[in-house]
Amino acid sequence: MHLLAMNRSLSVDPWLALKRFTPARIAMGRAGGSLRTVNLLDFRLAHARARDAVHAAFHADAIRGQLNEAGLDFAEVNSPVTGKQDYLLHPERGRVLTEESTAFLASKAQEWGERDIVVVISDGLSAIAAESHAVAVAKGLHRELGETFSFYPVVIVPYGRVKIADAISDVLGARMAIILLGERPGLGAKDSLSAYFTYKARNCSVDSDRNCVSNIRPGGMPVPWAVRKLSVLMRESFRIERSGTALKDRLTLDDLQRALPLADDEGKLR
Amino acid sequence: MNSTTLEIAGKHWTFNSLKELMGKATPLRSGDVSAGCAATCDEERVAAQMLLADVPLRLFLDEPLVPYEKDEVTRLIVDSHDTAAFEPVKNLSVGEFRDWLLEYGTGPEALTALAPGLTPEMVAAVSKICSIQDMILIASKCRVVTAFRDTIGLPGCLSTRLQPNHATDDPKGIAAAMLEGLLYGCGDAVIGINPATDSVPMMQELLKLIDELIQRYHIPTQSCVLAHVTNALEVMRLGTPVDLVFQSIAGTEAANSVFGVNLNVLEEAYDAALSLRRGTVGQNVMYFETGQGSALSGRGDWGVDMQTCEARAYAVARKFKPLLVNTVVGFIGPEYLYDGKQIIRAGIEDHFCGKLLGLPMGCDICYTNHAEVDQNDMDVLMTCLAAAGLTYQMAIPGGDDIMLGYQTTSYHDIHFIRQVFGKRPTPEFESWLKEMDLFDARQRFINHTGNNHALIGYEQELER
Numbered sequence: 159m160h161l162l163a164m165n166r167s168l169s170v171d172p173w174l175a176l177k178r179f180t181p182a183r184i185a186m187g188r189a190g191g192s193l194r195t196v197n198l199l200d201f202r203l204a205h206a207r208a209r210d211a212v213h214a215a216f217h218a219d220a221i222r223g224q225l226n227e228a229g230l231d232f233a234e235v236n237s238p239v240t241g242k243q244d245y246l247l248h249p250e251r252g253r254v255l256t257e258e259s260t261a262f263l264a265s266k267a268q269e270w271g272e273r274d275i276v277v278v279i280s281d282g283l284s285a286i287a288a289e290s291h292a293v294a295v296a297k298g299l300h301r302e303l304g305e306t307f308s309f310y311p312v313v314i315v316p317y318g319r320v321k322i323a324d325a326i327s328d329v330l331g332a333r334m335a336i337i338l339l340g341e342r343p344g345l346g347a348k349d350s351l352s353a354y355f356t357y358k359a360r361n362c363s364v365d366s367d368r369n370c371v372s373n374i375r376p377g378g379m380p381v382p383w384a385v386r387k388l389s390v391l392m393r394e395s396f397r398i399e400r401s402g403t404a405l406k407d408r409l410t411l412d413d414l415q416r417a418l419p420l421a422d423d424e425g426k427l428r
Numbered sequence: 429m430n431s432t433t434l435e436i437a438g439k440h441w442t443f444n445s446l447k448e449l450m451g452k453a454t455p456l457r458s459g460d461v462s463a464g465c466a467a468t469c470d471e472e473r474v475a476a477q478m479l480l481a482d483v484p485l486r487l488f489l490d491e492p493l494v495p496y497e498k499d500e501v502t503r504l505i506v507d508s509h510d511t512a513a514f515e516p517v518k519n520l521s522v523g524e525f526r527d528w529l530l531e532y533g534t535g536p537e538a539l540t541a542l543a544p545g546l547t548p549e550m551v552a553a554v555s556k557i558c559s560i561q562d563m564i565l566i567a568s569k570c571r572v573v574t575a576f577r578d579t580i581g582l583p584g585c586l587s588t589r590l591q592p593n594h595a596t597d598d599p600k601g602i603a604a605a606m607l608e609g610l611l612y613g614c615g616d617a618v619i620g621i622n623p624a625t626d627s628v629p630m631m632q633e634l635l636k637l638i639d640e641l642i643q644r645y646h647i648p649t650q651s652c653v654l655a656h657v658t659n660a661l662e663v664m665r666l667g668t669p670v671d672l673v674f675q676s677i678a679g680t681e682a683a684n685s686v687f688g689v690n691l692n693v694l695e696e697a698y699d700a701a702l703s704l705r706r707g708t709v710g711q712n713v714m715y716f717e718t719g720q721g722s723a724l725s726g727r728g729d730w731g732v733d734m735q736t737c738e739a740r741a742y743a744v745a746r747k748f749k750p751l752l753v754n755t756v757v758g759f760i761g762p763e764y765l766y767d768g769k770q771i772i773r774a775g776i777e778d779h780f781c782g783k784l785l786g787l788p789m790g791c792d793i794c795y796t797n798h799a800e801v802d803q804n805d806m807d808v809l810m811t812c813l814a815a816a817g818l819t820y821q822m823a824i825p826g827g828d829d830i831m832l833g834y835q836t837t838s839y840h841d842i843h844f845i846r847q848v849f850g851k852r853p854t855p856e857f858e859s860w861l862k863e864m865d866l867f868d869a870r871q872r873f874i875n876h877t878g879n880n881h882a883l884i885g886y887e888q889e890l891e892r
Contacts, residue, residue, distance in 0.1 A: 179598070180825075182824075182825040192844060209797060246763065342796060
């Protein structure tokens, strides 16, 4: 790469200073009218990494280990999805539980009794995101909300879509479900986690019943901020006994920064 | 249509309705398979295409695929059909229609005159039996010209939408990307921002930002913030400078209701934008986006295949004489269009169907990271569409949209097209680029040294 950087015949754009206003790929210069080699390969690398992130296998044992370390109980269930391609082609299969898992959870429901919150963890479209941030968010929610609300064991489900939390919550009879799952990797970030929570999530719940906090990652919405935001919103949701479009997010960035400066061990900025 | 059967080597392929025949004749795509309307094997698909080739075009007028009583898009299609324009092809079958379109004698004038006589279902049907080269050739013979502050779609032109999106709508970030786009000679179709939020005040701020730049440098182009049509109505009421009204549309009433629109609200917005009379060389004030799979994802497909639903969206667009229509072909994801092969074919079909129906078709030649597709597929689609006479494509920094999280064509890509195909921006915009001393007669960059260019003054203000 350094050889290319030494090629002085390629011009530098006079508006190079504008790069500081946007992370967009501006002021890259050109070869004729085309992309310079360095930028062509840089783009190709970003896409390759995003592709690899989409196809990366989900290591449920990594999640188990982190949950054990955090002292959180867990259970594991499955959707009928058979593999990555099946998952990508058939979103509806990632939204339901297998019959076995439904029966398993039904038996667990009796053992656990009725509780307030079920946290669900899935790889979604980025296993890396789930493995990197999901347990930290789950742990933070227990810390913030654990004194007021009772939690079910965390439910791990590979190849889940957002709606599978409705199915899980439906069987358990939970008051609230929150699913933490990897977002579709972009060229810029491949480890973004999303959190969707639904008050009284049931099989009949729809998208407008949910609230979402997205882009959870260092450099995006750091974990401590996400936990803060989620716990405020979830408390409010319990109070008004609704979620979704009825629940408005009025927290500003300043609120988050004041509440939790980024010194927290889980929220290191890059 | 009664049940129809084709025997091939002792095997009988039977199709029970026109809708079933259309679905099964469609080249393979993942969304149709999931929806259950696709052929079960390749041989069945070709059998359906063979039978579809013998279907008379008139049958599509007599047998709507979506019920007339239950769908306002069907009513629009049937009620606005121009029988006089249909005259030259009224006795042809789908297969004969393909042959007619390919005749040397079928030129731009004939195709322009025919457009009001064609329905979306007719053009969808013929596309299903066409090869890619057929669709490129036929589309390249279509002429669709629209205008607002410049004239889009003239022969030899390929325009660009400058798309300077920013993840938080930061005005300086948007301005920086917008400035670079202009310096790359992009933006003659529209300068159009996808806003990060539904905020009305933010939409007003962005519209003012583009409008001030356009006015200050007398740029012959138009602005658009791609928010919901009801937001556009709101900001027009507030007196904000709106050039084009944007809306995503689909091919059925049910699917449009998922987008929160119907023909009435589109009509209201169309009238409101027209009444502003902001166009200088024309009054095409609408900008629509579409894409195969939108009706299916909103469960508004009536069991009709994705590509036919998409063509029906063009009937909605056509009613409002748009400046620009754009199929966002690769945005929807692999559960609808799985890979590069499916996206490439779909993009070429959409452009072909839109052009035959008389629309100024552009294409967002794009993909997401969870589909089996990469830049090479985009280069192939871009090259095919330039050959087919595409009206416009997107232009963004480095092909990487940091707001929408997908990849589309870049500022650099249009220079590839200009060099290989000799394509030019609109004549008004080309004159402006010449006045600004940015490009030479061959649309090649003039190298400026130092910071003496007029647009660099804008840059220096940004930096303050």
